[in-house]
Structure formats: structure tokens, C-alpha cells
Amino acid sequence: MKVRENCKYGIAVPTSMGVRIRPPDGIPVHISNSFIMQATSAESNAVNISSSLGIKGLVLSNFVKDSPISYFIKSELRKRNIDYYGPDIPQGGPWGYRHQFNIADSGFGTRGPRVHNDRAGEVGQVLNAKDFDFDKIFGEEGVQILHLSGLVGALSPDTTRFCLDAVHAAKKYGTLVSFDLNHRASFWEGREEELRKNFTEMVSKTDIIIGNEEDYQLSLGIEGPEHGGKDLSTQIENFKEMIISVKKAFPNASVFGNTLRQVISVNEHMWGALSLFGDELTVIEPKPIQILDRLGGGDGFSGGLLYGILTGMTPEKATQFGWASGALATTFFEDYATPADEDMVWSIVKGNARIRR
Numbered sequence: 001m002k003v004r005e006n007c008k009y010g011i012a013v014p015t016s017m018g019v020r021i022r023p024p025d026g027i028p029v030h031i032s033n034s035f036i037m038q039a040t041s042a043e044s045n046a047v048n049i050s051s052s053l054g055i056k057g058l059v060l061s062n063f064v065k066d067s068p069i070s071y072f073i074k075s076e077l078r079k080r081n082i083d084y085y086g087p088d089i090p091q092g093g094p095w096g097y098r099h100q101f102n103i104a105d106s107g108f109g110t111r112g113p114r115v116h117n118d119r120a121g122e123v124g125q126v127l128n129a130k131d132f133d134f135d136k137i138f139g140e141e142g143v144q145i146l147h148l149s150g151l152v153g154a155l156s157p158d159t160t161r162f163c164l165d166a167v168h169a170a171k172k173y174g175t176l177v178s179f180d181l182n183h184r185a186s187f188w189e190g191r192e193e194e195l196r197k198n199f200t201e202m203v204s205k206t207d208i209i210i211g212n213e214e215d216y217q218l219s220l221g222i223e224g225p226e227h228g229g230k231d232l233s234t235q236i237e238n239f240k241e242m243i244i245s246v247k248k249a250f251p252n253a254s255v256f257g258n259t260l261r262q263v264i265s266v267n268e269h270m271w272g273a274l275s276l277f278g279d280e281l282t283v284i285e286p287k288p289i290q291i292l293d294r295l296g297g298g299d300g301f302s303g304g305l306l307y308g309i310l311t312g313m314t315p316e317k318a319t320q321f322g323w324a325s326g327a328l329a330t331t332f333f334e335d336y337a338t339p340a341d342e343d344m345v346w347s348i349v350k351g352n353a354r355i356r357r
Helices: 042-052 068-079 134-142 157-172 192-203 213-220 230-248 297-310 315-329 344-350
Strands: 010-013 018-022 036-040 057-060 082-085 098-105 115-118 141-148 176-180 209-210 255-265 268-277 278-289
Touching: 010 042, 010 134, 010 157, 010 297, 018 068, 036 042, 036 068, 042 057, 042 082, 042 141, 042 297, 068 082, 115 209, 134 141, 134 157, 134 255, 134 297, 141 157, 141 297, 157 176, 176 192, 176 297, 192 213, 209 297, 213 230, 230 255, 230 268, 230 278, 255 297, 255 315, 268 297, 268 315, 278 315, 315 344
Parallel strands: 010 057, 010 141, 018 098, 057 082, 141 176, 176 209, 209 255
Antiparallel strands: 018 036, 098 115, 255 268, 268 278
16 A cells, blocks of 8 residues: 655544543543543544654644634644644624534443533534645645544535545545544434445545444445354454455455454453455454543544554554554543554553553
8 A cells, every 4th residue: 555755744634623521530420510621523533643653633624713612622733743724613603603512421340431422513514625725735735644534424414525525635646545434323314325325435435444344334335244243253254254345345445444342341341453454354352451431442543553554564563553552542531542652552562561661
């Protein structure tokens, strides 16, 4: 897989930036009177691995003009080595635009985490290519990978069109396209036929696809394995069978990846991953990992896998780095991982949790 050289940005993502508020110390939301706020989106979370390790990222997002939440988000992105590009849109009064709120606790033990998405009126729903100079971004400045998520792709008809336009611009300049299918039934309700058509077009131009068997079935209508089940060995076999069908339908894609997760308790999961680079299959058998906050593990895997591709790792190494980046994300209360260096990630691969002095 050939990655563009001499680019300003490693990964660019269409996204709708917002904030997550969470109680401290895993306290449930409904009894907490104290909250910590962070700037977030699934797409920017995937950028954070490479941006933390020195490869500048870019988010393509709308912002609410003169909003303190907007100022907060921009400030946080700058700290994370992530540039932003997008218009400041007037709020339009108290009932106008705003940034999304993700309200989530971490859970503990036998009490699962609860997530409440408050996205009504979010400014990212009206993303429009006319507000973005794609020739400058992808042509003059250069982007190595455009990473899409099914979450923003299905957010509204405008965001679906925006993602399509971004894909066309990326391919024009030789940028690789990555797509984490991330199917959410609530986003697709009433738009199934339209979204399946548009997602199929996007995936036809995608080089790297991330998703599980249900994502392929529900987003693309690919017929899946007849046998079901959620045990990890079945997940692996289902992935292998599914990819055979996907490769036939979308021959442009050359890399496929997915995580494997089995929840033992809130604070212990079995965590694995698998990938297919060309004809080279890598399986990381699930291992027990301890969880501080599970949110962002999948985005960490995506970001780590893409970092491996950007830096020319072998398929096995890139998959290991993705697996460990996802595991790393679950050791942060934020829903994104911020590795201090590559060694912090490789130590997880090696199973070395000894103190470093």
C-alpha cells in the first residue's frame, strides 16, 4: 500500500466536534454533582494516536461562532497537535446551533457504563463542501489518509454528501481512504435505502475498511455467515468468511481490520484484533485487559492501525500496534489515547507493565 509523501497532515477526518462530560471516579451520572469536560468525537479520537506521536492531524468540522464550548474545543485540539478547518456558524439564538454533548459515566464492576448522546441541533449536521477548500487541503497541503466514520457519514443528509465529496477530493490527489463503518441503527432509521447506496459508493473507493460482520451486513447489505454467536472463536471465523465476500464486492480495498471484545466485567475484558493486508491474515488472540474506561477502545485500534500504515510497519506490527493502542485507550478516563511515545504502546504488546524509571 503506497502512502503519499511530503504531506502536511497524516490523517484528516470529517467530524462533528463536541464535548463529553463525565463524573469523576466512575460515579453514575444520575447521582453526580460534579463533571469533567473533554473535547471529543469518535473521528478525532482516532487521530489522537498519530498526532500524539508527532504526525499532525486535521479535523474538518463546523464550529459555533463565539461559543465558549467552541473555544474550548479548539484549544483542546491545538494541545493535541490537531489542526482544525471549518466555518464558524452563527448560533442563531438560544434555540439555534450548538456542539453535541456526550454524557457518560465509566461504570464499575458489575454496573455497566451508561452513555447518553445529546445531539439535537448540533452544528456538524450542516457540513458542506462549499465551506472547505478541498483542493488546498488535499492538493497543496496534502493528506496521507482520509479517515471516515459511519457515525458522521450517517448523521444527516448533509454530512453524508460531505463525506462523499471529501472522498472524491481525496482520491483525486492520491490520498488513501479509510472507513470505520460504525453502524448505528438509530442514525439509519428511515434512511436505510439512501444510506446504503451512499455508503456503498464510499466503500467502493476505500482502501482500508474497519468493521465487524454486522457493520458489513447492515451498512452494505453483504450477506454474512449463516452461523451466529458472540464467542470469540466464532467472531474470528465470521470475520474470515465475511471478508471473502467483501473483497469480491469491493476489490479496491486492500486492508481490513476489526477488534474482538468479550466483556467479563466493566473492569476486565478479553481484547483481541484481526486484520487482512492483501492475503496476509493476522489474528491477535484475545487476552484479558484491565479497564479504567472502555469508551474509545475501538477508535484507539483504528488510530493505531493507521499509524502503523503511515509509518510503514509490517501488517503484523501494524495490527499489534492497533490492538495495543485500543487497550491503551481504555486505561485513560478520556475516550482517546495519548501515548507518550511508541514504547508506551509496545510495552502493552510485550505484556510489560513494570515501572519505568
